[in-house]
Amino acid sequence: MKIAIQENLLPGKTLREKFLIAEKLGFDGIELWGRGIEKRISEIESVLSISKVPISTICSGYKGDLLGSSRSEREAAIKDIKFKLEVAAKLNAVGLIVVPTFGGPKLPDLYPLYKDVKELEYRLLVEELKDIGKHADEVGVFILLEPLNRYETHFLNRLEQAIKICKDVNMEHVKIMADFFHMNIEEASIPESLKIAKDYIRHIHLADSNRWLPGFGHTDFKSAFKVLKNSNYKYFMALECYVPEPKEESLRKSLAYLKSLL
Ligand code: LER
Ligand code: MN
Numbered sequence: 001m002k003i004a005i006q007e008n009l010l011p012g013k014t015l016r017e018k019f020l021i022a023e024k025l026g027f028d029g030i031e032l033w034g035r036g037i038e039k040r041i042s043e044i045e046s047v048l049s050i051s052k053v054p055i056s057t058i059c060s061g062y063k064g065d066l067l068g069s070s071r072s073e074r075e076a077a078i079k080d081i082k083f084k085l086e087v088a089a090k091l092n093a094v095g096l097i098v099v100p101t102f103g104g105p106k107l108p109d110l111y112p113l114y115k116d117v118k119e120l121e122y123r124l125l126v127e128e129l130k131d132i133g134k135h136a137d138e139v140g141v142f143i144l145l146e147p148l149n150r151y152e153t154h155f156l157n158r159l160e161q162a163i164k165i166c167k168d169v170n171m172e173h174v175k176i177m178a179d180f181f182h183m184n185i186e187e188a189s190i191p192e193s194l195k196i197a198k199d200y201i202r203h204i205h206l207a208d209s210n211r212w213l214p215g216f217g218h219t220d221f222k223s224a225f226k227v228l229k230n231s232n233y234k235y236f237m238a239l240e241c242y243v244p245e246p247k248e249e250s251l252r253k254s255l256a257y258l259k260s261l262l
Pocket of ligand 1: 059060097099146148152179205240
């Protein structure tokens with residue numbers, strides 16, 4: 001298991017400084033923001049040429065909306081996700097984090113054709129993922145479906161729902177990522193859900209119950225990591241959380257806590 005950190009959590013003014021601090025603190029990877037990444041490729045590549053810390057993943061930030069109400073929004077999402085998968089492959093990342101939609105439904109309720117709007121959204125998403133998934137297979141990086149808590153999306157909230165999507169799409173590079181903050185709200189048991197999803201998880205976001213650094217809240221990381229260890233989880237876990245001041249000291253403390261549980 002490798003511990004990564006989102007770029008914005010690291011102290012340092014430039015990307016180069018952030019990579020050097022990540023290396024000094026002992027992180028195994030850095031997760032980059034997807035928004036506008038195309039404008040930063042040469043800067044990222046030049047930092048990678050002098051850094052021992054690899055890119056773990058790219059977090060979302062694509063244009064459009066896979067479950068948007070207009071064809072142009074859906075096409076924009078499909079096009080930009082395919083492009084960002086190529087960027088992920090170029091940077092040797094595991095994959096691109098994909099949230100099917102944020103907020104509430106944007107499509108009309110077509111009852112009685114579909115039982116409710118979620119059924120229509122589900123069918124649409126499966127079709128879209130078969131197309132994007134083919135591209136992911138070709139470039140060799142994962143689409144990492146991320147369930148979010150109910151206050152951020154109405155659509156995909158729990159790991160078991162993401163597993164069903166993966167089974168229906170049935171493609172090697174359509175898998176899931178598990179975010180401890182969202183799981184703390186939506187799952188009955190974090191360790192049990194991880195156990196059930198073990199064959200599908202390719203990435204993890206780490207945050208404590210209050211979305212502060214692990215060790216600053218009341219999530220039981222010990223039991224969860226035990227499940228991951230037993231299932232030989234070998235991918236990244238990236239910090240996505242609030243870092244209290246003084247940042248370097250808090251990061252050092254949290255990393256030592258996490259490593260003591262691995
Ligand atoms: C949002 O809460 C979140 O967890 C992000 O990873 C979504 O891209
Ligand atoms: Mn997340």
